[in-house]
Amino acid sequence: MAALNRPGTDRGQLILVTGLTIAVILVALVVLLNTVIYTENLATRGVDAGGGDAIEYRATVVGSVSELIAEENAHYDEEEPPVDGVETGIETIDETLSERHLTRGAVAETRVKDGGNSVTNGSAIIWQTDDRGFINNEETDNWTVATDVTDTERFVLTVDSVNPAAGNEEPFRLVMDDWSMEIEVAGENETDGVNVTIKNASTTAIYEYGTDEMPLEVDLVDGTIESSDPTELRTIDPVPPSSVSQIGYENGDRATGTFELRSDGTPDGTNLTEYDGRDGSDPYYTHTVERVDLVIHYETTELRYTTEATVEAGESA
Amino acid sequence: MSDRAVSVTVNYVMTITITAILLSGLFIASGSLIQSQSERAIQDELDVLGERLAADLSTADRLAESADGGAAHARVSTELPRQVAGTAYSIEITWIENGENGYAELTLRTSDPEVESATRVVTTTEVTAASKLSGGDLLIEFTAENQRLEVTTA
Numbered sequence: 001m002a003a004l005n006r007p008g009t010d011r012g013q014l015i016l017v018t019g020l021t022i023a024v025i026l027v028a029l030v031v032l033l034n035t036v037i038y039t040e041n042l043a044t045r046g047v048d049a050g051g052g053d054a055i056e057y058r059a060t061v062v063g064s065v066s067e068l069i070a071e072e073n074a075h076y077d078e079e080e081p082p083v084d085g086v087e088t089g090i091e092t093i094d095e096t097l098s099e100r101h102l103t104r105g106a107v108a109e110t111r112v113k114d115g116g117n118s119v120t121n122g123s124a125i126i127w128q129t130d131d132r133g134f135i136n137n138e139e140t141d142n143w144t145v146a147t148d149v150t151d152t153e154r155f156v157l158t159v160d161s162v163n164p165a166a167g168n169e170e171p172f173r174l175v176m177d178d179w180s181m182e183i184e185v186a187g188e189n190e191t192d193g194v195n196v197t198i199k200n201a202s203t204t205a206i207y208e209y210g211t212d213e214m215p216l217e218v219d220l221v222d223g224t225i226e227s228s229d230p231t232e233l234r235t236i237d238p239v240p241p242s243s244v245s246q247i248g249y250e251n252g253d254r255a256t257g258t259f260e261l262r263s264d265g266t267p268d269g270t271n272l273t274e275y276d277g278r279d280g281s282d283p284y285y286t287h288t289v290e291r292v293d294l295v296i297h298y299e300t301t302e303l304r305y306t307t308e309a310t311v312e313a314g315e316s317a
Numbered sequence: 318m319s320d321r322a323v324s325v326t327v328n329y330v331m332t333i334t335i336t337a338i339l340l341s342g343l344f345i346a347s348g349s350l351i352q353s354q355s356e357r358a359i360q361d362e363l364d365v366l367g368e369r370l371a372a373d374l375s376t377a378d379r380l381a382e383s384a385d386g387g388a389a390h391a392r393v394s395t396e397l398p399r400q401v402a403g404t405a406y407s408i409e410i411t412w413i414e415n416g417e418n419g420y421a422e423l424t425l426r427t428s429d430p431e432v433e434s435a436t437r438v439v440t441t442t443e444v445t446a447a448s449k450l451s452g453g454d455l456l457i458e459f460t461a462e463n464q465r466l467e468v469t470t471a
Contacts, residue, residue, distance in 0.1 A: 035402040039362040051376030307389040
């Protein structure tokens with residue numbers, strides 16, 4: 001200590017204190033500069049945490065599923081009815097969009113709520129896959145197809161052949177309340193041609209076709225009969241009613257062919273069975289898709305978004 | 318002859334005095350400059366942080382709205398620094414209802430130096446938070462059960 005207290009050894013203390021103080025001031029200025037640079041950086045950085053992408057993803061899913069429902073309901077495949085087609089389609093939409101968002105570092109997932117139980121059935125579709133008589137599953141030739149029909153989108157009968165009547169046998173007949181259509185062989189032989197008789201309570205009209213013009217395609221919504229000859233198109237008069245309490249066939253074993261009905265009525269469960277994926281020739285029915293409940297999930301490092309969305313048939317995307 | 322060394326002493330004292338006065342002036346001026354610049358830097362940063370929090374609240378509000386009253390769950394993480402210019406700060410969120418909508422008033426504040434920044438963001442969903450949050454990362458969460466945006470510390 002004696003050495004430190006020698007005269008003249010404390011002369012540098014003022015310079016030392018000054019130096020330290022200036023150093024502190026410089027550090028403080030650096031901290032301030034750092035803060036300013038950080039603030040500038042923060043201020044010019046994007047502020048969206050991914051909310052826009054999440055909402056866009058939701059809108060894309062809802063729009064795609066809406067288009068899917070419309071397409072499946074309009075152009076279903078017999079092997080994959082609309083309900084199955086929509087479920088398969090949603091899986092495809094999910095895979096496609098997931099891959100796209102994964103490249104942006106986001107997890108996007110869409111699934112049907114409650115494992116597929118949230119696909120709500122709409123109007124019934126009834127069809128028969130193979131050519132056969134217009135008879136039901138129990139081989140009964142007089143039977144009801146559907147009841148309480150108020151809106152029919154499509155009803156087409158394709159009649160391939162008609163059996164000649166033996167004795168007093170009644171002809172094949174489609175009955176919709178007091179409107180009916182009978183198709184029978186004009187004479188005693190199959191080669192004698194076919195008469196189509198359409199009548200309601202007050203009017204009766206008969207259309208004649210040659211056997212060589214078979215099959216006849218009767219469109220009951222458009223109200224036309226078209227034979228295999230493309231020039232032979234006739235407008236049905238009287239026109240079939242669009243709303244009926246009962247649609248049924250009588251003497252269905254007297255004609256062979258197929259039919260397709262798309263309506264909002266109630267399929268007669270005693271005569272038709274619901275499609276269950278089997279490969280059968282019996283008439284059966286399935287449903288269009290009315291509504292689908294979805295669970296949509298979107299996740300990034302900054303955002304986690306899960307929502308439920310209901311997409312209804314006919315809803316605009 | 319006893320005052321022969323006086324001039325050296327006077328010279329020395331005067332040098333010391335003048336140096337001390339000059340340095341004191343430098344220190345005082347520097348301190349004042351740093352203080353004022355520090356306040357400005359803090360003010361700017363609090364403004365920016367308030368805007369970022371407002372943007373994230375707005376994002377969460379849009380996500381909540383997208384469900385249109387249905388089931389939804391949204392969680393947005395907001396990354397904020399713990400300190401601004403080496404000073405801790407607090408965040409106060411008050412939601413004020415105004416007809417169908419409302420707005421959240423975000424007040425970010427430091428105590429030393431005393432700097433305050435207020436930002437408003439209009440939301441359709443109610444915003445709730447603890448009375449005072451410390452600066453740092455936050456979580457904004459919306460659940461279908463609560464139907465409001467809850468801001469908590471991450």
